[in-house]
Amino acid sequence: MALDHLHSFHSLSLLNAKLLFNDYGKDTLLCTLIVLGNIKDLKNLNIQVMEKLVSSWFNNKTLPQSYIFPPETRPGNHVIPRCNTIPVVDLSKAALAHERTAVVQQILEASQEFGFFQVINHGVSENLVNDTMNVFKEFLELPAEDKAGIYSEDLKRPCRLYTSSPNFNREKVHLWRDNLRHPCHPLEDCVKIWPQKPTRYREIVAAYSIEAKKLGSRILDLISEGLGLDLGYFGDKLSESVVISVNHYPPCPDPSLTLGIAKHCDPSLLTILLQGDVFGLQVLNDGKWIGVEPLHNAFVVNIGHQLEVVSNNRLKGAEHRVVTNSTVARTTAAIFLNPSEDCIVEPAKSIIGADESPVYRAFKFKEFLCNYVTMGGNSENSLEPFKLHG
Numbered sequence: 001m002a003l004d005h006l007h008s009f010h011s012l013s014l015l016n017a018k019l020l021f022n023d024y025g026k027d028t029l030l031c032t033l034i035v036l037g038n039i040k041d042l043k044n045l046n047i048q049v050m051e052k053l054v055s056s057w058f059n060n061k062t063l064p065q066s067y068i069f070p071p072e073t074r075p076g077n078h079v080i081p082r083c084n085t086i087p088v089v090d091l092s093k094a095a096l097a098h099e100r101t102a103v104v105q106q107i108l109e110a111s112q113e114f115g116f117f118q119v120i121n122h123g124v125s126e127n128l129v130n131d132t133m134n135v136f137k138e139f140l141e142l143p144a145e146d147k148a149g150i151y152s153e154d155l156k157r158p159c160r161l162y163t164s165s166p167n168f169n170r171e172k173v174h175l176w177r178d179n180l181r182h183p184c185h186p187l188e189d190c191v192k193i194w195p196q197k198p199t200r201y202r203e204i205v206a207a208y209s210i211e212a213k214k215l216g217s218r219i220l221d222l223i224s225e226g227l228g229l230d231l232g233y234f235g236d237k238l239s240e241s242v243v244i245s246v247n248h249y250p251p252c253p254d255p256s257l258t259l260g261i262a263k264h265c266d267p268s269l270l271t272i273l274l275q276g277d278v279f280g281l282q283v284l285n286d287g288k289w290i291g292v293e294p295l296h297n298a299f300v301v302n303i304g305h306q307l308e309v310v311s312n313n314r315l316k317g318a319e320h321r322v323v324t325n326s327t328v329a330r331t332t333a334a335i336f337l338n339p340s341e342d343c344i345v346e347p348a349k350s351i352i353g354a355d356e357s358p359v360y361r362a363f364k365f366k367e368f369l370c371n372y373v374t375m376g377g378n379s380e381n382s383l384e385p386f387k388l389h390g
């Protein structure tokens with residue numbers, strides 16, 4: 001940028017800031033604002049960009065064109081059954097010697113047939129779960145100036161609030177959701193980048209992250225038992241990275257035309273979802289969408305792409321999507337247990353039988369992620385480059 005141009009912005013008004021934003025993009029503007037010490041304008045600008053959040057304008061009467069999905073992917077007016085066929089596993093029984101095998105079997109069958117199951121009596125305190133959901137909702141309801149420091153469209157920011165998908169500026173259709181996302185393990189490294197408001201955010205979400213990770217490890221132990229893997233197989237690098245993703249779907253003027261999240265399969269190893277008491281999650285099973293019934297004090301668990309690979313396709317990463325509704329807001333919190341970036345993911349050698357070949361080659365998780373992002377989360381193709389054909 002020509003220096004004289006920068007000079008003319010010496011005392012940067014909000015109007016000039018917008019011009020600079022349009023001409024040179026956000027990064028240039030941010031640098032200029034920082035150089036000029038115009039922190040107040042920086043905050044103001046973020047507040048303006050935050051008007052993109054669905055939660056800041058959802059009361060409009062009509063659905064904007066940019067949120068309307070093509071006919072083949074929009075949910076339409078079909079009534080989707082809320083099924084109770086997705087298995088509900090009572091995890092407390094896994095502690096009873098005579099029941100454990102049956103629990104392991106139930107988890108394996110659910111993971112093969114649906115890629116999804118729910119867990120009850122999971123050991124995470126109901127008070128902690130309620131406090132966590134409440135603190136997420138309190139964060140989302142804070143005035144814009146209190147969220148401005150967390151809002152970011154920069155994919156490299158590990159803790160950020162944004163809207164739709166990480167591809168907002170390139171995607172064909174926007175998603176009807178806002179998202180807050182940040183890492184939560186190891187705690188001592190990540191707590192300091194989390195929201196500071198509400199004041200109890202860090203304390204509560206830290207306690208919740210520990211419990212959710214423990215729950216994930218217990219479920220992974222049961223899965224490894226079912227697959228015949230050594231106990232602790234998933235315990236180290238394969239589940240080292242833990243990310244929390246809070247989705248907020250405000251009431252929508254026309255749920256038949258749009259989606260909160262489009263059809264996808266999680267890139268994770270395992271996902272543990274707190275879906276609250278508002279319906280919205282649908283799973284594709286045998287070519288048909290089925291609704292996942294919200295159950296009191298339950299977690300929804302689903303198999304991610306990495307578990308498909310490690311299990312050499314014995315377990316299924318099912319496609320799912322989120323529909324909106326016109327009456328109440330829905331807030332959910334997913335915990336993604338992911339491999340560390342440099343972790344090598346491959347079919348577990350010990351489960352490949354003599355008459356079986358590995359379906360996938362070994363790859364680094366970061367290689368998978370890079371491909372997943374490039375494919376825009378297209379679940380049909382995201383494992384394709386890692387398949388061994390023939």
Ligand SMILES: O=C(O)CCC(=O)C(=O)O
Binds near residue numbers: 273275280281334
């Ligand atoms: O909000 C939900 O019900 C599901 C969220 C989800 O699919 C995701 O975060 O990947």
